[in-house]
Amino acid sequence: MSQSFDLLLRGGTVVNHDGEGLADIGVTAGRVAAIGDLSQASAGRTLDCRGLHLLPGVIDSQVHFREPGLDHKEDLETGSRAAVMGGVTTVFEMPNTVPQTTSPDALDDKLKRAHHRMHCDFAFWVGGTHENARDVAELERLPGAAGIKVFIGSSTGSLLVEDDAGITEILKRTRRRSAFHAEDEAMLRDRKGLRVPGDPSSHPVWRSPEAALKATERLVRIARETGARIHILHISTKEEMRYLAEHKDVATCELTPHHLTLDGTEAYARLGTLVQMNPPVRGADHRDGLWWGLSQGVADVLGSDHAPHTLEEKQKTYPESPSGMTGVQTLVPVMLDHVAAGRLSLQRFVDLTSAGPKRIFGIARKGRLAVGYDADVTVVDLKRRETITNAWIASKCGWTPHDGREVTGWPVGTVVRGQAVMWEGSLTEPSRGEAVRFEEGFPARG
Numbered sequence: 001m002s003q004s005f006d007l008l009l010r011g012g013t014v015v016n017h018d019g020e021g022l023a024d025i026g027v028t029a030g031r032v033a034a035i036g037d038l039s040q041a042s043a044g045r046t047l048d049c050r051g052l053h054l055l056p057g058v059i060d061s062q063v064h065f066r067e068p069g070l071d072h073k074e075d076l077e078t079g080s081r082a083a084v085m086g087g088v089t090t091v092f093e094m095p096n097t098v099p100q101t102t103s104p105d106a107l108d109d110k111l112k113r114a115h116h117r118m119h120c121d122f123a124f125w126v127g128g129t130h131e132n133a134r135d136v137a138e139l140e141r142l143p144g145a146a147g148i149k150v151f152i153g154s155s156t157g158s159l160l161v162e163d164d165a166g167i168t169e170i171l172k173r174t175r176r177r178s179a180f181h182a183e184d185e186a187m188l189r190d191r192k193g194l195r196v197p198g199d200p201s202s203h204p205v206w207r208s209p210e211a212a213l214k215a216t217e218r219l220v221r222i223a224r225e226t227g228a229r230i231h232i233l234h235i236s237t238k239e240e241m242r243y244l245a246e247h248k249d250v251a252t253c254e255l256t257p258h259h260l261t262l263d264g265t266e267a268y269a270r271l272g273t274l275v276q277m278n279p280p281v282r283g284a285d286h287r288d289g290l291w292w293g294l295s296q297g298v299a300d301v302l303g304s305d306h307a308p309h310t311l312e313e314k315q316k317t318y319p320e321s322p323s324g325m326t327g328v329q330t331l332v333p334v335m336l337d338h339v340a341a342g343r344l345s346l347q348r349f350v351d352l353t354s355a356g357p358k359r360i361f362g363i364a365r366k367g368r369l370a371v372g373y374d375a376d377v378t379v380v381d382l383k384r385r386e387t388i389t390n391a392w393i394a395s396k397c398g399w400t401p402h403d404g405r406e407v408t409g410w411p412v413g414t415v416v417r418g419q420a421v422m423w424e425g426s427l428t429e430p431s432r433g434e435a436v437r438f439e440e441g442f443p444a445r446g
Contacts (some may be wrong), residue, residue: 003026003038004043005026007044008027008045009415010046013052016370017369020346052412054377058087059088059301059354060092062256062306063306073308073396074308078395079118079306084421084427085425086328086332087380087422090121090357093124094149101126116434119416123146123438125148126149128161146179147176149180152181152185153185160185172226174228177229183279187211191205200272200276207280212235220243220244230250230252233254234259234305241298245298257327258275258305261338264283267281301353329395336349336409337405339382339409354367362438380412381410383408384408386407
């Protein structure tokens with residue numbers, strides 16, 4: 001008797017624990033049921049994947065979707081639509097919304113807003129503050145929580161925890177890996193006078209490599225003192241990468257496509273405030289240092305740091321202009337273009353976007369194409385040449401710093417728990433996103 005599946009992805013090149021090779025994937029009840037020659041099988045829906053590569057679903061563990069409170073820039077539906085249009089199957093969303101995600105009620109509100117409204121699966125970071133430091137052990141275990149996120153620079157109000165005592169109070173209570181925005185706030189205050197009105201190229205002068213390195217060094221020291229595990233977000237300097245290579249026992253780290261792709265010397269002249277980010281896009285020497293860390297295995301994950309603002313907001317005169325840019329939809333094509341250029345292997349890309357997040361955050365049933373795992377698949381055409389344009393961007397703000405960039409490698413389909421939610425540039429299923437489940441006794445919302 002021939003096998004029967006809900007969905008059959010036929011004839012693609014599967015990239016997984018077994019290497020890379022032609023195979024079919026059969027999906028039943030949202031999970032991978034079989035991998036191999038399924039030519040005799042039938043299915044409720046079959047996708048012809050000949051000439052395409054089937055990757056484990058891409059996980060973007062740092063996005064800002066702005067809801068609630070800032071949803072004129074983005075919301076959970078539009079941000080997740082941008083994610084699946086770009087081949088991303090799961091996102092971890094950040095706590096700097098209004099209100100901030102720092103309490104059980106605020107987290108529960110986001111989970112209710114997201115359930116079957118987001119197009120991809122999701123978890124939410126809970127902000128660590130002075131006020132909730134005593135509660136972080138409970139907060140990080142809540143259903144749908146990705147863990148604790150702390151800003152030790154570049155934030156406002158209670159989300160800014162810049163002092164060693166405050167960081168220590170949080171880290172001595174956490175058991176999961178906490179994430180950090182690492183820029184030294186005291187140095188940033190002292191250097192504010194280096195900002196040149198109307199000149200966004202002064203942004204990386206103000207937010208210097210030394211401010212980033214000092215913060216990262218402080219975090220590693222406190223992590224050792226408290227026995228904690230930490231994750232440093234959006235590394236932007238060559239010095240941090242070299243330093244973290246010596247401290248992998250306590251610290252994992254993230255790289256972003258914009259820090260790996262853009263050269264500040266050229267980008268500020270061409271894009272102005274559109275390329276303004278925290279931490280900043282820097283010169284080619286730092287970009288080369290990040291590639292060294294990626295090639296040597298120091299970097300653990302890729303995250304987009306998708307942080308949209310409207311064009312009207314971004315076009316304010318520096319330094320009144322806000323920091324942040326879109327990124328979740330362009331993560332896959334921009335990085336596949338680096339694969340095409342030989343800067344990293346396809347296997348390394350998979351490690352950074354699926355196996356890496358699974359490993360360091362303890363994600364259950366995701367991060368691999370394997371029987372029993374969620375059928376999350378990013379379907380890509382490695383040879384397809386396209387031009388990224390603002391018109392393609394599904395984010396509410398409707399722009400990308402990569403407008404006009406030609407790339408080789410393109411997301412053709414996005415499968416989330418067996419549902420082909422995007423195929424050939426069109427949404428093909430209603431939104432059915434659900435909360436991520438975690439290992440180590442961290443159940444998600446039922």
